Amino acid sequence: MGILIDLHVHTKRYSSCSTVEPERLIKQAVRAGLCGVVITEHYRQWEARELDELAERSGEPGFLLLSGFEYASAQGDVLIYGLTASQAAEFEPGWPPGTAVAKARDFGAECIAAHPTRTGMGFDEQIVSIPLEAIEVSSVNLREHEQKLAMGIALNAKVPPVAASDAHELQDVGRYVTEFEDPIRSMSDLQEALRRGRFRLLDGVFAGMKTH
Ligand SMILES: [Zn+2]
Numbered sequence: 001m002g003i004l005i006d007l008h009v010h011t012k013r014y015s016s017c018s019t020v021e022p023e024r025l026i027k028q029a030v031r032a033g034l035c036g037v038v039i040t041e042h043y044r045q046w047e048a049r050e051l052d053e054l055a056e057r058s059g060e061p062g063f064l065l066l067s068g069f070e071y072a073s074a075q076g077d078v079l080i081y082g083l084t085a086s087q088a089a090e091f092e093p094g095w096p097p098g099t100a101v102a103k104a105r106d107f108g109a110e111c112i113a114a115h116p117t118r119t120g121m122g123f124d125e126q127i128v129s130i131p132l133e134a135i136e137v138s139s140v141n142l143r144e145h146e147q148k149l150a151m152g153i154a155l156n157a158k159v160p161p162v163a164a165s166d167a168h169e170l171q172d173v174g175r176y177v178t179e180f181e182d183p184i185r186s187m188s189d190l191q192e193a194l195r196r197g198r199f200r201l202l203d204g205v206f207a208g209m210k211t212h
């Protein structure tokens with residue numbers, strides 16, 4: 001078994017749509033068998049100092065707590081990994097997704113399309129022309145047929161799929177996860193793994209879909 005990480009989680013600290021208490025996040029993630037989570041709030045990113053404080057208080061030394069950013073583009077949401085909190089603050093909601101991804105890349109960050117086929121919040125065919133490290137194909141916010149469509153987009157775009165919970169409630173943390181092949185100890189390790197495609201959907205998470 002590789003390193004299990006939930007790449008997409010919201011807490012109530014900065015995502016008003018989430019009920020997850022940050023103080024309970026890590027224990028729940030450990031219970032779900034995860035090695036790490038990335039907090040990806042809407043519109044703003046946790047600062048490193050805030051992550052350190054929460055991780056220290058968790059009583060789970062060695063658990064990997066990272067912060068990314070879920071950017072609301074004109075078309076769909078983009079998960080960005082590798083920005084500083086102040087770089088994330090430069091992103092104004094509503095840019096075309098390609099513009100946001102280009103800016104993220106200028107900062108050296110990696111991008112994943114979040115729930116690309118979610119009703120009313122998805123990307124159009126142009127998604128294949130956006131340089132993404134991965135496409136999220138399953139989460140609690142994608143229904144079964146939306147997951148199949150998202151997998152189709154990933155295959156068509158030749159972009160690897162990831163699974164992530166997009167948890168807004170505590171019990172959803174870790175419900176969908178991605179497995180990494182190499183040890184991940186920092187955001188830069190995660191970025192490198194994303195760049196190199198050293199990850200995969202967990203067996204069973206996508207059961208029944210691989211044959212299509
Ligand atoms: Zn939300």
Ligand SMILES: [Zn+2]
Nearest residue numbers: 008070114166
């Ligand atoms: Zn989200």
